[in-house]
Each structure stands twice: as C-alpha cells, then as structure tokens.
Amino acid sequence: MDGSGKWDWDIGKKEIADINKWKETFEWVEEIYSSPDGEKAAAVVKTGEAEFSVCENGTAWENVFDKVWSLRFAPDGRLAGIVSDTGEWTLAVDGETWESRFEFVWNMQFSEAGEGIIAAAQSGRKYLAVVNDTPWENGFADMANLTPSKDGTGAAAAVQTVPFGESEIFKFQEGCYSVAVDGKTWDKNFVNVWEIAFSHDRKHVAAEVRTSLYDYTIAVDGVPWNQVFSSVWKPLFAPNDASVITAPVRIGGAWTLAKNGQAIWDKKFPQLWHHAYSPDGKKIAAIVSPKFGRWTVAVDAELWKLTFGDAVTDAVFSPDGKRVACCGKENGKWTIAFDGNVWGGIFDMAWQPVWSPDSLHVAAKLEKNRHYFIMIDGLPVKKGLEAAWDPIFSPDGKKILLRGIEDGKYFREVLPLK
Amino acid sequence: MGEPAVKIEESKVVADEGLNRGMERLTPEKIEKVIQSVLKSETGSRLKVYVDTCVHCGLCSEACHFYLSNEKNPSFSPAGKVKQTLWEMLKQKGKVSPEFIRRASEIASTECNLCRRCSMYCPFGIDIAYLMLVVRRICHKLGVTPQYIQSTAHSHSATMNQMWVKEDEWIDSLMWQEEEAREEFPNLRIPLDKEGADIFYSVIAPEPKFRAQLIYQAAAIMHKAGLDWTMPSTPGWDNSDMCMYTGDNEVMGRLKKAHFESAMKLRVKRIVMGECGHAFRSVYDMGNRWLTWRMPPVPVTHAIEFYAELFKAGKIKLAKKYEQPVTLHDPCNIVRGRGLHEMARYVVNETCEKFIEMEPNREHNFCCSAGGGVINCGPPFRNKRVEGNKVKAEQLFVAKSKGAKTVIAPCHNCHGGLEDIIHHYGLGMELKFLGDIIYECMEK
Numbered sequence A: 001m002d003g004s005g006k007w008d009w010d011i012g013k014k015e016i017a018d019i020n021k022w023k024e025t026f027e028w029v030e031e032i033y034s035s036p037d038g039e040k041a042a043a044v045v046k047t048g049e050a051e052f053s054v055c056e057n058g059t060a061w062e063n064v065f066d067k068v069w070s071l072r073f074a075p076d077g078r079l080a081g082i083v084s085d086t087g088e089w090t091l092a093v094d095g096e097t098w099e100s101r102f103e104f105v106w107n108m109q110f111s112e113a114g115e116g117i118i119a120a121a122q123s124g125r126k127y128l129a130v131v132n133d134t135p136w137e138n139g140f141a142d143m144a145n146l147t148p149s150k151d152g153t154g155a156a157a158a159v160q161t162v163p164f165g166e167s168e169i170f171k172f173q174e175g176c177y178s179v180a181v182d183g184k185t186w187d188k189n190f191v192n193v194w195e196i197a198f199s200h201d202r203k204h205v206a207a208e209v210r211t212s213l214y215d216y217t218i219a220v221d222g223v224p225w226n227q228v229f230s231s232v233w234k235p236l237f238a239p240n241d242a243s244v245i246t247a248p249v250r251i252g253g254a255w256t257l258a259k260n261g262q263a264i265w266d267k268k269f270p271q272l273w274h275h276a277y278s279p280d281g282k283k284i285a286a287i288v289s290p291k292f293g294r295w296t297v298a299v300d301a302e303l304w305k306l307t308f309g310d311a312v313t314d315a316v317f318s319p320d321g322k323r324v325a326c327c328g329k330e331n332g333k334w335t336i337a338f339d340g341n342v343w344g345g346i347f348d349m350a351w352q353p354v355w356s357p358d359s360l361h362v363a364a365k366l367e368k369n370r371h372y373f374i375m376i377d378g379l380p381v382k383k384g385l386e387a388a389w390d391p392i393f394s395p396d397g398k399k400i401l402l403r404g405i406e407d408g409k410y411f412r413e414v415l416p417l418k
Numbered sequence B: 001m002g003e004p005a006v007k008i009e010e011s012k013v014v015a016d017e018g019l020n021r022g023m024e025r026l027t028p029e030k031i032e033k034v035i036q037s038v039l040k041s042e043t044g045s046r047l048k049v050y051v052d053t054c055v056h057c058g059l060c061s062e063a064c065h066f067y068l069s070n071e072k073n074p075s076f077s078p079a080g081k082v083k084q085t086l087w088e089m090l091k092q093k094g095k096v097s098p099e100f101i102r103r104a105s106e107i108a109s110t111e112c113n114l115c116r117r118c119s120m121y122c123p124f125g126i127d128i129a130y131l132m133l134v135v136r137r138i139c140h141k142l143g144v145t146p147q148y149i150q151s152t153a154h155s156h157s158a159t160m161n162q163m164w165v166k167e168d169e170w171i172d173s174l175m176w177q178e179e180e181a182r183e184e185f186p187n188l189r190i191p192l193d194k195e196g197a198d199i200f201y202s203v204i205a206p207e208p209k210f211r212a213q214l215i216y217q218a219a220a221i222m223h224k225a226g227l228d229w230t231m232p233s234t235p236g237w238d239n240s241d242m243c244m245y246t247g248d249n250e251v252m253g254r255l256k257k258a259h260f261e262s263a264m265k266l267r268v269k270r271i272v273m274g275e276c277g278h279a280f281r282s283v284y285d286m287g288n289r290w291l292t293w294r295m296p297p298v299p300v301t302h303a304i305e306f307y308a309e310l311f312k313a314g315k316i317k318l319a320k321k322y323e324q325p326v327t328l329h330d331p332c333n334i335v336r337g338r339g340l341h342e343m344a345r346y347v348v349n350e351t352c353e354k355f356i357e358m359e360p361n362r363e364h365n366f367c368c369s370a371g372g373g374v375i376n377c378g379p380p381f382r383n384k385r386v387e388g389n390k391v392k393a394e395q396l397f398v399a400k401s402k403g404a405k406t407v408i409a410p411c412h413n414c415h416g417g418l419e420d421i422i423h424h425y426g427l428g429m430e431l432k433f434l435g436d437i438i439y440e441c442m443e444k
C-alpha cells in the first residue's frame, strides 16, 4: 500500500484508545473505525442535545454538527464523514468542513490511494458529483452509479439527460440516460446505464448499457460495442492498455467473457461476474458458476476444481499475478480459498483476503460467534477479538500489522512473519 | 355485486397505452419469431409436460377466485386462461395476430395473480402460474405489457427500486423516521451501512414513499429487542421485484444481484425483510435462481418468521394485547410459497385477544387479487381486479359476521388489494400489518 513504508513497523503492540472510556465520556458512541496505519480510532459520538461530533483517539473534533454519518478513513489516512452543518450538508475531512454546501450529500467514496474524496450531492432537485470539494458545474434530474477515477481527480455517473413522466413508457424506451464524466455527458442516450469503469490513465470511461429493453452492451466513451447481448455485467479496462475493454456477457442463456465485443473465453457458464485483472494485466480471473448452485473461480477460463454451494466473493489476485484468493461459503459457513485450495476451519463471516507483497502468504479477517480472528495461511495469529480490521503486510513482506479491540481497548500490533 | 361478466367485457376495451401502442408495433413475423424463440430456448421439459399432461378436466376451475367471482365464466378458469393464450400459441406455432397478443397479455397480467391455488386442485399439479409467466415473458419480449407495471419495471431498472425513489430521498426517509422515533425512544438508531451487523433490514419502495411509519415501527421493534441491525444507504435496499412479473428476467436478476451484494458487502449474517409476499418469492425462489444461487447467498428471514422468533425468545414484551377481534389473510407467496401460515397464527395469537379464522385458510386461502403484479397494472384494471374477487369479499364478510373487526394482512400487495375490496364491497373492516399490531401493543 502506498505510504505504508513510512508507518511504524517496529515489532510490538500499542494500545491506542480505551473505547470504554469514550463510552463514559459521550452519551453514545457509534461504530469504531480504524486508520489504515492503525494509529487512530474514530467514531461518531453524541456530544449534546441533537449535537454530534467525531471522537478521534479519545478527543472530539472541535466542530459539532446536527448530524454526522458515513464516517470512514480514506486509504491515505484522512478521516472523512458526511455532516449536516446548520441544516446544510457537506463533508468534514479531519474535522474541517468543505466549502461547498448542498441540500443533501451521500455516497462518499475514495479513490484507490485515497487522494480523491467524492460524493453525490443534491441541491434544488439537481443531482451532481462533488470531487475534492469541487462540485460539477451541471446538475442532472437524477444520478446513480457514481464512480471515482483511479487517481481521484474526477468522477463519472449514470445521469438522466431527458425529462420524462413516470408513465411515459415509450419515451423512457427511447433512451433518457447517459454517462456524465466530470459533469459532461456523452452524446448518446441509452435506455439504462449501470456500472461504470474508468481506464487506469483516466482518459476513458466504459459502462454497462441497455439500448432497448432487450439489448445490452458496453459503451466506451459514448460508443456502444457493435454486438449486443441478452445481459452484461460491469466492464473493466485492461490495466496497461486502455484500448482493451472486457466484460461478462450473456449469450444464448449462458455467460462468457468478451473483449471489445467478441467472446474471448471459449467456455460458457450459467453465471460469470466480478472479473478482475492481474496487476500486470496478463491474466483475468472471474467468479463463475460452473453449474446451477455451484460457485468457483476461473482464471483465464480455467476452473478451480474446488466449488462452493452458497457463494464465492471477493476474488483477488496476488501481486505477482500468479495466484488468486477469495471468500467461499458452503452450508451457511464461510472460509478462505486460494488457488483451488481451502483453509481448514469454518466461520460465520469472512472478509476479502489480503496477499503479502511477495505473493507467498495470504491473510484475512474472519468471525465466529462474534469473535474476530486474524489468520495467515489458514492459521490464527490473533483470536477472540471484539472487533478487528483487515491485516496489512509490511512493504518488505516480513511483518504484519494487526488492528483490533480487546477488552474495550483499541490496539495496533506489528508481528514478525515466521 | 352487479354483473361482473358484462363489466369485464367493458374493461377489455379500456385503453391501456402499454397494450395498445405495444400491439400497434407488432408484425406477424415478429410475433412468430419471438414466440418460437421463447418456447425453444427458454422453456424446457416443464412446459411440455404441463401442456401434454392437462386433460382439460376443469378441476382447477373451482380454485380460482376470478372464475368463482365471475359466475363461473370458463374464460376465467385456469385452464381456460391457458387455452386462450399459450395453447393457441403452441397450436398455431406462433402464428397469432397482434390483437391476440394484446389479449394474451391482458389475460396473463391482469386476470391471473400467479397465486398457485389452482395447482393444488389439479390432479397433476400443473402450475398454471408458471404458464402465465411464460405468456408474460413472450409479451415482454414483444413489448406488449400494461403501462403501469411497465413503468414500475422501468423504475426498477433505472433506480433499483420500484417507485422512482431517488438515492437521497431514501436516506432522507430513514433519517426522518429515526428522528421521529427518537422522540419516543431517545437512543434509537437506524444504523446505516453498519458493516458486520447481524441483520440487514430490507423493505419495498412503497415504504419510504407512502408507508414510512412501517420503517418507524420496524426500527422500534429492533431497538426494543436490542438487535444489531443495519440498512444500506445505497441502492440494493429494495427487495421488491415487478420485473419478475413483467417477464423482464434480466432486470429481475440485476435487482437481486444488487440486493444480495449490498448485504454481502456489509458482511451481515442475514436479511430480514418486511411484510411482503412477492418480494419473498423474488429473493427466495425466482430472482436468486435466475442468477444460479440455488438458495439465497445470504439467508432471508421473512417478517413473520422474525416476529415469531422474537416472541419465542422473549425479546419483545407486550404491554397489552390487541383488543379488537381479528382475522388473518394468508398471503399466497409466503404460505403456498413457504409455509409460514402456522407461524403467522402463532404471532397473531401472541398479540391479539381474539382470532377468528377466515375460511378457507392457510395454504387454501384465496388470493387478495392484487398479487402477481395485477394491482401494479393500475387503474385501468382496477374494477376487473376488485370485481374478480367477490369470493374474498364473501370470506371477509363471514369473518366479520363472526365478530372480526380487523383484517391482518402481512403483505403489502395484499394490503392494497384488500383495501380496495373492503372499500368496494362496503365491508367496513380495518386493515393492519402484524408490525402495526406489535408496535401498538409492545412495551415501549
């Protein structure tokens, strides 16, 4: 992770905050959030009658608000939340509110490395995005699927471009939606626009669209593929080549992966979604259902032998692109799987696994009976926590940072990998 | 109660833009092509077995409220509806007229509630509802669907909810209900996007739009029971699904993906859903399976099961019981679809002083005639729907004459349907959700 080299990687445990004390100080304390480096814990707290603030490591922000919600740490460590400040909505970042104010703000998101903070906003019944405190110049009658660019300097969303009455079904079917990129709409309208993806260089945008009630395809910078399908799921740009766009597509009742409109996998599946590129862009993994009611991972169309009955989620490539890990659920219980193998032990919940920088180890947060575990390669390194956050490997891959709450105390702990 | 058959003839010509304009755009070639393609590539042995097995015995007729309420007019019998639609399409190998398609769409969408009562009366268990869904699918692909429900399907596709509720309006409704509820329960929260909560509470879009008090009541119940729960702030919160009923299976799948993935993203243990029947059918049977999840990837608990669980565990204490005598309407989708009828009775008996059964009941109940998307076809078909359910009015009347003053209907569509029936037939009964009763009677 960017910036993690500067964190404190000395082996040992640090108690950062006594959450029990917070509960004595404030009338109420909402969910606790942990900064990526583990040095801070924060929560929305009630400071007085209809008065809320944010407590960070035991100290409340100076500013108080009518309401604070959606409090989260950005990947770069800033703490942001949506606040209502004397009836106007905005964001507060590290205690300071943005200048731009709206009738409502929601759907706060961060770019991958956290330098971009975006949110959806509404004023005067116009919907728009706010990117790093700069609102789009134009607002729209409606907006959905807000998506930040990779570098956090822009955003795109599905927007309504043509007014229509709810009962005007034929007008709707002519296409009243498009994509707005940084507030500017594509020339072409569609019946629907759903999930959106930016290219890694931020110059291009692709989206799932429906061009009639029956024809689905991918539009890239406003131009739909020549081919239509009976359905599609979210497209992605290849990390190193913005001219390559891939998406799951449904042909003749089964799913496969298409590149620029043409199927590139020679197999079809009852389901295929959440495809992901390896960091070097050379491989593609996806979650697939090889037969009704079974789920697995396919890498370049090759299936793992291991399948799950309930669900497979959160597939993630290792940094070297050679390995994949995911969460799998069978008979109501979750576990972690990697490269077609499965960890022993079953859990009530699993979080997306995390790869070490050298791609040799995989770690994850899991939960059983309300106790949280941190496991590495299937073995617990921490058990019985009251709360925990995803573990993070040090940049040299020799240590791991754990963040959790034990006996009401929030801590960070760096352990050496054996 | 007039002359229903005549009224229905009249309603046949009621203008519906979806049906009329849709029909105008059809050509015989298009009709044939679409019918052939749906029959060939989307229906399998199930359809063939049903069609080949039916011996036209008519035993299913007595099951259908439309047939019984329309003076046993055979065109309203279950097999009669198939005869006027799918059988003819099969017989003619898809060579049917645009007018035929218009009428087929009207029959499948407004004269059948997909309630599955008839399949219990068929010696072969033929699922007429499934056959009517095939007709709706064909009509969807031909673009001939009643206007109001088509508009609802559009709303689903554009907003991921049934009622064009915008993203900020949804959150605003929740915050508003939370604020109101804090007057009564000072520390109450409607926790948004709480990762790792036990319960993800999901509702249908009419709740934030028209029946926000139901969200208030659910929050009060969660609060008093001390539960760890959450609601999502972004789309995926609506569990309803009219696309399942228009035959737009692709959007049905998209809706269920959004719903389950928003629950999985929050790492909740289960979804508890409000008192809705059709949504249960969508999340527990049709939508999840279209996506090839055999069972919901996050377990789904219907409100009835949830309330029963709370009472069994003693998590909700009552200050009093509901005094007025009540009767219970069994919603088709959670009774024939899931067998929750005894649990519903348990909750009614826990909360009400006097319970009077409606006859017939449990899995033999009569549909409210709103289900299956029929009420969503809107005002043009309202009279046909209400007059096509005289038997329900009679059932209610008998329960009333035994003393029932309140009808409990633990389903949104049933509420809409029964409200119209109670009004139209002048029954003067009060309608409640189970949540209304629990909230009214619980210790606050």
Ligand code: SF4
Pocket: B063, B064, B065, B066, B077, B078, B081, B111, B112, B113, B114, B115, B116, B117, B118, B119, B128, B129, B367
């Ligand atoms: S309304 Fe119910 S009983 Fe009548 S035909 Fe349809 S599914 Fe059968």
Ligand code: SF4
Pocket: B053, B054, B055, B056, B057, B058, B059, B060, B061, B078, B079, B121, B122, B123, B124, B125, B126
């Ligand atoms: S009861 Fe069954 S076999 Fe007889 S007419 Fe009805 S659907 Fe056909």
